[in-house]
Amino acid sequence: MSLRLAVALDRHGWHPAAPGDAAAAFTAAHWSGPVRAADAAGLDFVTVEDTFGPPETGPARPDAVLVAARLAPLTRHVGLVPVATTTHTEPFHLSTALATLDYLTGGRAGWQVRVSGRPEEAALLGRRAPLPASELLAEAADAVEVVRRLWDSWQDDAVIRDVATGRYLDRDRVHYVDFAGRYFSVKGPSIVPRPPQGQPVVTALAHTPSVYEFAARTADVVFVTPAEGTVAEVVGAVRAAEAAAGRTGSPLRIFADLVVSDRPDLGPLDSDATVVIGPPEELADLLERWRGRGIEGFRLRPAALPGDLEAITRRLVPMLRARGLFAPRAGRLRDRLGLPPARNRYAEGAVVA
Amino acid sequence: MPKQVILGAHFPGVNNTTVWSDPRAGSQIEFASFAHLARTAERGRFDFFFLAEGLRLREQRGLIHDLDVVGRPDTLTVLAGLAAVTERLGLAGTLNATFHEPYELARQLATLDHLSGGRAAWNVVTSSGAFFGANFRRGGFLEHRLRYERAGEFIRTAKRLWDTDGGDFAVRGAQFDIAGRFGVPRSPQGHPVIFQAGDSEGGRELAAAEADAVFSRHHEIEDARAFYRDVKGRLRRYGRNPDDLKIIPGVSFVLGDSDADAREKAHHIRRQQVSPQTAILLLEQVWNRDLSGYDPDGPLPAVDPDVSDHTVVQGRAGQYPDRLATAREWRERAEQKNLSIRELVIETTGRQSFVGTPQSVAAELDRYVQTGACDGFILVPHLTPTGLDEFVDTVVPLLQERGVLRSEYRTTTLRGHLGVS
Numbered sequence: 010m011s012l013r014l015a016v017a018l019d020r021h022g023w024h025p026a027a028p029g030d031a032a033a034a035f036t037a038a039h040w041s042g043p044v045r046a047a048d049a050a051g052l053d054f055v056t057v058e059d060t061f062g063p064p065e066t067g068p069a070r071p072d073a074v075l076v077a078a079r080l081a082p083l084t085r086h087v088g089l090v091p092v093a094t095t096t097h098t099e100p101f102h103l104s105t106a107l108a109t110l111d112y113l114t115g116g117r118a119g120w121q122v123r124v125s126g127r128p129e130e131a132a133l134l135g136r137r138a139p140l141p142a143s144e145l146l147a148e149a150a151d152a153v154e155v156v157r158r159l160w161d162s163w164q165d166d167a168v169i170r171d172v173a174t175g176r177y178l179d180r181d182r183v184h185y186v187d188f189a190g191r192y193f194s195v196k197g198p199s200i201v202p203r204p205p206q207g208q209p210v211v212t213a214l215a216h217t218p219s220v221y222e223f224a225a226r227t228a229d230v231v232f233v234t235p236a237e238g239t240v241a242e243v244v245g246a247v248r249a250a251e252a253a254a255g256r257t258g259s260p261l262r263i264f265a266d267l268v269v270s271d272r273p274d275l276g277p278l279d280s281d282a283t284v285v286i287g288p289p290e291e292l293a294d295l296l297e298r299w300r301g302r303g304i305e306g307f308r309l310r311p312a313a314l315p316g317d318l319e320a321i322t323r324r325l326v327p328m329l330r331a332r333g334l335f336a337p338r339a340g341r342l343r344d345r346l347g348l349p350p351a352r353n354r355y356a357e358g359a360v361v362a
Numbered sequence: 363m364p365k366q367v368i369l370g371a372h373f374p375g376v377n378n379t380t381v382w383s384d385p386r387a388g389s390q391i392e393f394a395s396f397a398h399l400a401r402t403a404e405r406g407r408f409d410f411f412f413l414a415e416g417l418r419l420r421e422q423r424g425l426i427h428d429l430d431v432v433g434r435p436d437t438l439t440v441l442a443g444l445a446a447v448t449e450r451l452g453l454a455g456t457l458n459a460t461f462h463e464p465y466e467l468a469r470q471l472a473t474l475d476h477l478s479g480g481r482a483a484w485n486v487v488t489s490s491g492a493f494f495g496a497n498f499r500r501g502g503f504l505e506h507r508l509r510y511e512r513a514g515e516f517i518r519t520a521k522r523l524w525d526t527d528g529g530d531f532a533v534r535g536a537q538f539d540i541a542g543r544f545g546v547p548r549s550p551q552g553h554p555v556i557f558q559a560g561d562s563e564g565g566r567e568l569a570a571a572e573a574d575a576v577f578s579r580h581h582e583i584e585d586a587r588a589f590y591r592d593v594k595g596r597l598r599r600y601g602r603n604p605d606d607l608k609i610i611p612g613v614s615f616v617l618g619d620s621d622a623d624a625r626e627k628a629h630h631i632r633r634q635q636v637s638p639q640t641a642i643l644l645l646e647q648v649w650n651r652d653l654s655g656y657d658p659d660g661p662l663p664a665v666d667p668d669v670s671d672h673t674v675v676q677g678r679a680g681q682y683p684d685r686l687a688t689a690r691e692w693r694e695r696a697e698q699k700n701l702s703i704r705e706l707v708i709e710t711t712g713r714q715s716f717v718g719t720p721q722s723v724a725a726e727l728d729r730y731v732q733t734g735a736c737d738g739f740i741l742v743p744h745l746t747p748t749g750l751d752e753f754v755d756t757v758v759p760l761l762q763e764r765g766v767l768r769s770e771y772r773t774t775t776l777r778g779h780l781g782v783s
Contacts, residue, residue, distance in 0.1 A: 069545025078442035200416030
């Protein structure tokens, strides 16, 4: 099976010294070039980086869901996967925004789940004491559960437009989600009909076993950050977390994150992910090696735009295609990632959890 | 130069104004529908596109309401998408001050303003009800009397954040106690345009203090003039000029080849809007009782409305403060004219604001604006997504000939279009 390829976009690149004007990263023009290049190269998806509050140092980011929505009409094939934080936000708004992004893209939407543990971010909301770190993932798991239930709360055939009886909707095909958890309660149903994919693709970045297990419980795709010597070990830990979580159905798609840099002049880069500096041949070799160890896809983080992205779309992708390692796929994002069609938990015959 | 007519395009909403049963009615959720209406409005050199917000599906008698359009997208997400398919059109979204939080919403609106090159607007509404709260963390805690306190503090807080140009802020008030770095650099408009839609005393004061425009419900000319005088008269107290706040009622329209043709079309549309089932449902909103056993083609109920606190309608502002008086009025009218329930409801509720030929409608719109009834209109078409096509093809050129509507955009931001600084 050929590799799956994604690009992670963040402001002017992932290197803190990547040159570029801070305010320019808020304009549509800044994003349209890179995302169109990813679209044309046949990449499976791009993620749009974000945090709830501005980072401790350096310039802030625009709201990633809105950036993805702004880019949706400019792209045809590439999946759009914004980061959105669960910690200080409303699960109801998250669910409807992401469902709407799925409509805007015709079924190419995803979501990278993030939690917020910094006290500075809690102060931006101000309403409650920050959650202890040990509970952030528990609350996030509840949020993902609510978001997913709301996506299912309309059956695909709920809108009937039956002139004879005057009914627009078959209300028996729309369901309260009645979630009551430790952190919040949500009644439902959604205000948005079920999105084109049924369930947009849920992803999470994970560095530790507890987050692997969070991903195993909630996500479709996990981004991991192994080094050359730890790939098999990390893959093994993810699979063990799936077993521990009792995951059933489709296994997690494991993507490795890599920082791609051809800019040694920017200085050393302190990153959670392995940094690959050098010509695309070396990167292609690495991808092939890691694939043999259980990595199914890669999310490449260009260190500086536009050069490091061009190295991916113009040089790496043709090289991978020539080697038979990558072939662009068509269809909705779930299909491109080999995820099965999303069953509706509320549809007739389904077992309601 | 005569006073310019401000024009907004309202996406057809989740109520019985929107006719879904017509063969021409398209999707209420596909992005193509939103894009069509927005592009049509931009072709007509409108000032802005306007979108409502959903927080919960409406209910009547404890059941999800199934007769009108149900379901809609998230407001901000659609507006961000529309920024890609339009160039100059303002993008106004309704967002509830009770179920959003200032830092997050200020950041989203500033993001939208950046991504659209200065075209974002926020229609501030408030809610106190536990009905909506059931979908949100806060539940229904906000007391009714506090809703404008929260809305006012929310708007002032958002403005404070926008003014930081990405820097530090600290806000301590009755509703919010927040501090930190905003992060978002100053957006093209500085402050996205603020709409206010509440009609109560508190809503009017809030508009006079903080808003750039009012989305009003007053469209009968004398009523509109009274509202216009009232709200504009409040501005001085806040050190503002009458021109700083634009009064823009939501209106509907029907066009025909002759006035008689337009009236006939209007009646046909009213019959589509009030199906037999919808007639009973609208009657229940006055009677506050289960009337499902009544024949829509028969006479009005002899029983009086239920005036207890219990209410059959959820998720919609109450429209009938004195149920007994309304019922008395409706019965008298039905007896006088020998009207059935459905005929009475068709005649009494939601009649179109402007009905006539393109010439007469253009003249009437212009008269409203030139004679102090309003500063412009938010047009609410009854059909998705083509309901504005005919207006743009026929009425817009007449308004342009009259010199009251731009033929080309001369400004790039919504503040520029509206002439509010």
